[in-house]
Amino acid sequence: MSLLLISCVFTFRSSVSFLTCHSCLFHFFMQSWLFFFISLCRVGNSGYALYKYAYGPYTLMLSISTMGLPLAVSKFVSKYNGMGNYRAGQDLLKFGLYLMIFTGMLSSIILYSFAPFLAEMVISKHDSTGNKLEDVIYVIRLVSFALLIVPPMSLLRGYFQGNQSMGPSALSTILEQVVRVIFIVLGAYIVIRFGHSVTEAVGIGTFGAFVGAIAGLGFLTFIYHKRRILIKKQVTDSDSNQRIKPLPMFKELISYAIPFVLVGLAIPIYQNIDTFTINVLFQSIGYKQDQAESINSVIGLAQILVMVPVSLATAFGMSLLPGITSSYVKGNLKEVKEKMNKTFQILMFFTLPAAIGLCLLGKPIYIMIFGMNNSPVLGGVILQWYAPMAILFALFTVTASILQGINQQKKVIIGMFLGIVIKLILNFLLLTNFKEIGPVLATYGGYTVSVLYNFYLIKKAINYKLFPLVRALALPVSLVIVMSLVVLIANYLVTNYLAAKLSMYHLAITTSLFCVSMGGIVYIGMGLKTKALREVLVRRKNA
Structure with a gap:
């Protein structure tokens, strides 16, 4: 349930913040609380693996079909509105919707x-111990229909954001997910x-x-229709009504969009590499189809948990990025470096405790969230190994965004x-030994x-030195x-007295809640006394 609540918070936040709206992170959150409801049907590892087979390629096709245009449209509209x-x-x-309808239809087909x-690619015809071939085809084809609607809807959101009207974008996102959840709950x-x-449950x-x-999409269309008279008047009264031909328009858009979409594809590509290679790789060394699918599913579930703190941490850390871009444009490289150090410090304030906490409490947290029917022992071990990846996920997202901000996209x-x-x-070389x-x-x-x-590129572009950063992260x-010491002591006490x-x-639930509470109280209590964390909280409050 906590996953669901955190996901809702981030969904709203991602809609109202231009720089934190990264499609790859957004889809991981949608995936996390969709699983929460699918788990009502007790689909287990095989059911979640089936869901991964559909959602993985859908995420990639969605990123390709939208081509990063929603963010690019927001930037384009904001630019030309500022010019009158x-x-x-x-x-x-008008032309963007035509393009999104076309690319959506093409990607769906x-x-x-x-x-x-x-x-x-994921189901062996000679092994009937796991999901069936026709089941995978069924769920992939069901999710393909969403590609008809999501691209034009995303473009409309970018248009409203470009007009500095964040409400329609945020509310449409919330409505989309609420309707989605209601549909899944009723279906469950x-x-x-x-x-x-x-x-059928996964379908x-x-x-x-x-x-x-x-x-x-219906909500956004309704809002645009209500505002059409005001929009028409705004166009008529504007200082400059110069038309831009479609070809130069799309050329400019694509120049904005390509870096966004390619960087946004990183996590979905990694996810799909695992989804579509793990079954074959493990079957090649003697595993059955259902055993390979269980590993595939557990890795996906661990990744979902890791992405929750990553997304929240990057939302805070990247709040400083507009200032970095502004300082770079002005040529003030000293200020750029100071703001970068502050960004990384804030990022680590939120990512480090979450990553280490998940690592220390991987087994009880995995059992608490996903229950006893989803390979709890294997899941706990994989989560413990996967948890520190949160640091690399967050660093990649922020460093890539910094490079875009200093024109190195x-x-x-x-x-x-x-x-x-x-x-x-x-993936091939490490299989046999690990x-x-x-x-x-x-x-x-x-x-x-x-x-x-990425760090090498940053260092080369602005002569960035890592020593001040290391000192800031101390x-x-x-x-x-x-x-960590507090969490380990709390874990020891609970395990020894209540096992x-x-x-x-129930031991996993008790251990997770007690240890997370104790660790959180100590970390936040000490953190609030530090100048850096107080500064970022004040900045977010006043933003």
Whole structure:
């Protein structure tokens, strides 16, 4: 339930903040609380693996079909409105919607048509112990319908944000997810009440994306229709009504959009590498289909938990990025470096305790969130190994954004693809020796290369030195060490005094809640006494 609440908070925040609205993070949150409701049907590891097979390629196709245009549209509209040319925004909306409808239809047809091919990549025809081929095809084709609606809806959100009207975008996002959840809850009830199959339960979860998108698009269309007279008057009264031809318009848009979409694709690509290689790799060393799917599912669930603190941390850390861009444009590199150090310090204030906390309490937290029916022992171990990845996820997102802010966006793409290649290679090389942990370590390898490359580019571009950063991070590291000691002591006390009195599930809940509370109180209590954290909280409050 806590995952759901945090997801709702971030969904609203991502809608009203231009710089924190990264599609890859947004989809992980949607995935996390969709799983919460799908789990009402007790679909287990095989059901969640089935959901991953559909949602992974859908996320990639959505990113490609929208081409990063929602963020680019927001930037384009804001730019030309500032120049007094409101007609440019209207022309963009018209031609952009045509483009989004076309790319949405094309991507939907491609995903629907390639469903059998994608299914054959993860399901063995000679092993009937896991999901069936036709089940995977079914859920992929169901989710493909959402691609008809989401791209034009996303473009409309970008248009409203570009006009500094954040309300419609935020409210449409909330409405979309509320309708989506209601649809899934009702569907889950039907599945439980009338004894339908796991495949149908997962199908409800995937088709919910289409139903929620219709609600979101309908709301945005309604708001635009209500404002059409005001918009028309605004265009008529504008200082400059110069029309921009479609070709130059899209050329400018694409120049804005490509860095956004490629960097945003990083996490979905890593996720899909695991989704579509793990089954084959583990079956090649003797695992059955259902065993490989269980590992596939558990890694996905661990990733969901890790992405929650990452997204919240980057939302805080990236609140300082507009100031970095502004200082860079003015040529004040000293101020740029100071703001960067502050950004990384704030990022670590939030990411480090979450990553280390999940690492120390991986087993009880995994059991508390996902129950006893989703490989609790394996899940706890993988979560403990995966948790520190939160630091690399957050660093990659922020360093990539900093590079975009200092006009180095094209070079970010090289680092991202270097990391992806390393990830692919290590997925094969580490399998024999590390088994279930191999894909996790491969992700570490890929992201480490990308993050180091990003830091190299930053250092080269502005002569950035790492020593002041290391010194700035000494404080959050010290706080995390104290917090970790408190968590370990609390865990020891609860385990020793209550292990014989409670079931494994209830012990996990008690341990998680007590240890997280104690660690949180100590960390936040000490953190609030530090100048850096007080500054960022005041800045966010006044923003």
